[in-house]
Amino acid sequence: MVDAHQTFVIVGGGLAGAKAAETLRAEGFTGRVILICDERDHPYERPPLSKGYLLGKEERDSVFVHEPAWYAQAHIELHLGQPAVHLDPAAKTVRLGDGTLIAYDKLLLATGAEPRRLDVPGTGLAGVHHLRRLAHAERLRGVLASLGRDNGHLVIAGAGWIGLEVAAAARSYGAEVTVVEPAPTPLHGILGPELGGLFADLHREHGVRFHFGARLTEIVGQDGMVLAVHTDDGEEHPAHDVLAAIGAAPRTALAEQAGLDLVDREAGGGIAVDAALRTSDPYIYAAGDVAAADHPVLDGRLRVEHWANALNGGPAAAQAMLGRDVSYDRIPYFFSDQYDVGMEYSGYAPPGSYAQVVCRGDVAKREFIAFWLAADGRLLAGMNVNVWDVAESLQQLIRSGASLAPEALADPEVPLASLLP
Incomplete structure (x- = not known):
């Protein structure tokens, strides 16, 4: 049964929004949960769009987060094909494109990102x-x-x-x-x-x-x-x-109009949130591609546009909305499949942030692990290419902050787990 003692509104019908709604119900929230999505499709996952579905290896129905019937069963109120066009933090209301006004007690912005457009002549052509x-x-x-x-x-x-x-x-x-x-x-x-x-x-x-x-x-x-x-x-x-x-640009227009704190584009852009994914307004949270969060482990503000961040960030924001003690400290992770090469990347090491790259395995055969090391030997990021079941160990090494010997990382005979302090 749903009672109206509280209303939690989620703006954004992607993976982060859908998983947040699921978590609210799984954690026993009995108030109204309203999910607003500007697309007419039910919430879906995006990796298949450039992988299995695009290749013709997966059917259309495989991309959806939940079966359509699940939302009614879980008493999630869906507004599909309806963009949120105005957010009033003082009144705690969201207005939809058709004029509908929705009041909230707490709000989650999971508005995602949109493709950057080419600014050249000819972009209006059909192809x-x-x-x-x-x-x-x-x-x-x-x-x-x-x-x-x-x-x-x-x-x-x-x-x-x-x-x-x-x-x-x-x-x-x-x-x-x-x-x-x-x-x-x-x-x-x-x-x-x-x-x-x-x-x-x-x-x-x-x-x-x-x-x-x-x-x-x-x-x-x-x-x-x-x-x-x-x-x-x-x-x-x-x-x-x-x-x-x-590339993609975070969809921050609603947050900007509402006066929430944002991050400059030069610093990655997005809605500024703390480690609990709370914005500058205590009743508004943000998760997924649009959120630039203070990261407790990586010691800085980070906006991550990958599947795992939406998968884990949505539930973390839902927990925070419920008043739980949340410190979102997941190590960034993504994967890619191209031809016969599969890879996983954990961590964050843009050019200029690391001192050296060390490889273990056979790079020529594309069966190896790469390690991006800071000057003090800390592991900033790791990528396993056609080598499996090591992503968790890589993330543990990043999280440990330990100074690692390049020779040990390069030696396939040294188990990664043995390098943990």
Whole structure:
């Protein structure tokens, strides 16, 4: 039974929002739970959109967090296809696009992120795509199949995780692929120069062409369709379709309008929250891609745009909303599958933050573990490539803050667990 003694509102129908709603009920909250989603689909997970579903290996229904009937059974009030357009912290109300006004006792912002747009001529052509939502993946899946049948060309702007995963999917359909990236290697801002080249080699072996050190300046077309792209170094690449994969921006408009504290874009952007995922308003919380949280272990503010953060951050915010003592200290984690290479990455080590990278295993065969070390020997991040069941040990080593000997990390005969203090 649901009583009206309290109303908790969740704005955002992604994984973080759905898992927060689930946690509220699992923890015995009997008040109203209202979940607001601007998409018409029920909450779903995003990794399959660039992996299994895009590849045609998973069915559409497999992406949903819960069966549609679950929400009614759990007494979760759904507002699908309705954006929240105004937040009034003083009145503690949210107004929806259709004018509906919803009062809350506590509110969770799980508004996620949206793809950054190419700011070049030609983005209005029919063959220009983004990949963030299920509708995008459905459309792109058909496009890749068509390109494969017709020997068509896909140009991808950006060699980050989304760009590379779509490149792998496109090649599996038989499409021609060119990736344009301003950095000198793929994933340069994540893996640095030491290991970015590994992924360039992997994709080249599967027929992907790279154009590094360049940006798109124009998409040219005829009769509304894409014909080619131009780059700032004067090159032209043939294209039938273009994917913009240049990152995502946190959806902070609602929080900004409400006067909540935000983080500057240069520092990662997002809604500023403490370790309990509480915003500058004590009745409003934030989780998932949009939240820039004080991290108790990594000693700084961090915004993480990965599946595991939504999976774990939503429930943590729900616990905090219930008055539990929460310190959200999960080590950032993500995974990727490209061709026959699977990898997991734990931690946070952008270029400039680490002193050296140490590898254990056979890098040439793409069966290894990479360790990003600080100058004092602390492990900042670890990536296992086609080596499994070590992510937990890597996270424990990061959490320990121990000074580690590079020789021990590089030696496959030394168990990782033995390096824990």
